[in-house]
Amino acid sequence: MRSGDPRAGEWRSRQTAPEPQKGMNTVTRPRILVVGAGFAGVECVRRLERRLSPDEADVTLVTPFSYQLYLPLLPHVAAGVLTPQSIALSLRRSSRYRTRIIPGGAIGVDLEAKVCVVRTITDRIVNEPYDYIVLAPGSITRTFDIPGLTDNAFGMKTLAEAAYIRDHVISQLDLADASQDPVERASRLQFVVVGGGYAGTETAACLQRLTHAAVKRYNRLDPALIKWHLIDIAPKLMPELGEKLGRDAQQILTRRGIDISLGVSIAKAAPEEVTFTDGRVVPTRTLIWTAGVVASPLMATLGAETVKGRLAVTAEMCLPNHDGVFALGDSAAVPDLAKGQEGAVCPPTAQHAQRQGRHVAENLIATLRNQPMRPYVHKDLGLVVDLGGADAVSKPLGVELTGLPAQAVARGYHWSALRTGVAKARVAANWALNAVAGDDFVRTGFQARKPAKLKDFEYTDAYLTPEQVRERVAEADRAKP
Known part of the structure; x- marks a missing residue:
């Protein structure tokens, strides 16, 4: 039977689902472990809480932070349009919340022993047994073996990175204004963003608006010295949008003065300059890397087939x-x-992740109740790209929009996708206040004296190999009395 065959889930559920037992105690209730508090993990937990009675199962969530991050609005945080708290949706706000949270990250899973190895935020390693596990650890920034990249580039994948980049960009204006060296001043006022997808395009667009508005408050700085570069190895900007909207987005950014180079990437990154693959050397203190994502390294610890x-x-x-x-x-x-x-897989978007989270919860509940599971089917509803201000391009249900109508659709979609009323109120208030009053260009000094580059945020070296996972679980079993 093929893996994509809907009957496969029904057969498995009949073979493996235990009979529900009323009045189970905490020792015998099935243990459900959810890894990751992104769109997929949180939607799964919320559905489990609503649909399962307390005596049907114990639900545990592994996440370093007790909030869900609304990733699509990270560029707005970096640009100061939104406050960080606006897009960090608390997992404990609901009075009905009963899921146990383990503050840490999963670094390995032993599928045979049904144990997940977790590194807590205090660096303690614990083994968490489970009966059912939902793996939704998300993705990490995709990098390549480029000299100096992880040591000198910033990412845009976490709330801390977005807040740090805002401080960094404003500090470059401050330092350029204070400098007497024209060479240093020029290098501090050039910014490079790598990645012509949604994250990179929105990041370049929003931060360019920030520097364009801020430089007016620096009397000693020539606005013409500020240069933003957006580069991507692909031949087109955001090809998923189609030929017309991709071209429209490129024209909008070019009119703003952003230099767009396609078919180009980074050959070398140094602390004060970046070398492009076409031979150009750009003096800069700011390299932002958003060239795609890859699956969490946790998947490699399972020893299972991957695509x-x-x-x-x-x-x-x-x-x-x-x-x-x-x-x-x-x-x-x-x-x-x-x-x-044949062979098509769902793209790694928030839209799919949210719906998959709810669907997995339903399939897990069906398994517990000895009912058939259903295959996941969802047609993409469209794409939105917020370029800041009145600029946007959107493609809801295949309808191509630009300008204010596209911006209304983009922000309306993001606003409606926020999970809590408090978050919606904060985001709407922030948008309105920024539109009316602008920015204060305040630097918070967040981690000002600490390194904060790609290698410092995503902890990709923390994961175990499959052999290390099995060895650790076996040692823990031997140590039991």
């Missing part, structure tokens, strides 16, 4: 040949049945 690093799962988002293992979101290659193409 370009993403865990290969069925249309029901189950891991073949392993009972009680579900995977979804950016780290799973979920078959895209809506496309009707």
Whole structure:
């Protein structure tokens, strides 16, 4: 039976689902472990809490932070349009919240022993047993073996990175204004963003607006010295938008003075300059790397089949040949049945992750209740790109929009996707205040004396190998009395 066959989930659920037992105590209740508090993990937990009675299962969530980050609005935080708290949605705000949170990150999973190895935020290593596991650890920034990249580039994947980049960009204006050296001044006022996808394009667009507005408050700085470079190895900007909207977005950014170079990447990154693959050397103190994402390294610890690093799962988002293992979101290659193409997988977008989270919860509940599972099918609703101010390009349900109508759709979509009323109120208030009063260009000094480059935020060296995971679990078993 093929992994994408809807009947596969039904067969597995009949074979493996235990009979529900009323009045279970805490020792015998099934233990559900959810890894990751992104769009997929949080939606899964919320659905489990609403649909499962307290005596049906114990739910545990592994996450370093007790909030869900609304990633699409990170560029707005970096540009100071939104406050960091606006897009960090608390997991403990609901009075109905009963999920146990382990503050840390999963660094390995032993599928045979059904144990997840977790490194807590205090660096303590703990083994967390489970009966069912939902793997939604998300993704990390994709990097390449480019000299100096991880030592000298900033990322745009976490709330801390967005807040740090804002401070850094404003500090470059301060330092350039204070400098008497024209060479230093010029290098501090050039900024390079690598990645012509949504994250890179929105980051360059929003931060360029920030510097364009801020430089008016620096009497000693010539606005013409501020230069933003957006580069990508692809031949087109945001090809997913289509030919017309991609071209429109490029024209908007070019009119603003952003230098766009396509078919170009980084050959070398140094503390005070960046070398492009076409031979150009750009003096700069700011390199922002947003050239795509890859699945969390956690997937490699399972020793299971992967597709370009993403865990290969069925249309029901189950891991073949392993009972009680579900995977979804950016780290799973979920078959895209809506496309009707052999081998097509769902793209790593928030839209799919949210719906997959709810769907996995329903399939897990069906397994617990000895009911058939359903395959995941969702047709993409469209794309939105917020370029700041009145500029945007959007493609809702295939309709191509630019300008204010596109901006209304983009912000309306993001606003409606926020999970709590408090978050919606904060974001709407921030947008309105920024539109009316502008920015104060305040630097908070966040981690000003500490390194904060790509290598310092994503902890990609923290994961175990499959052999190390098995060895650790076996040692823990031997140590039991």
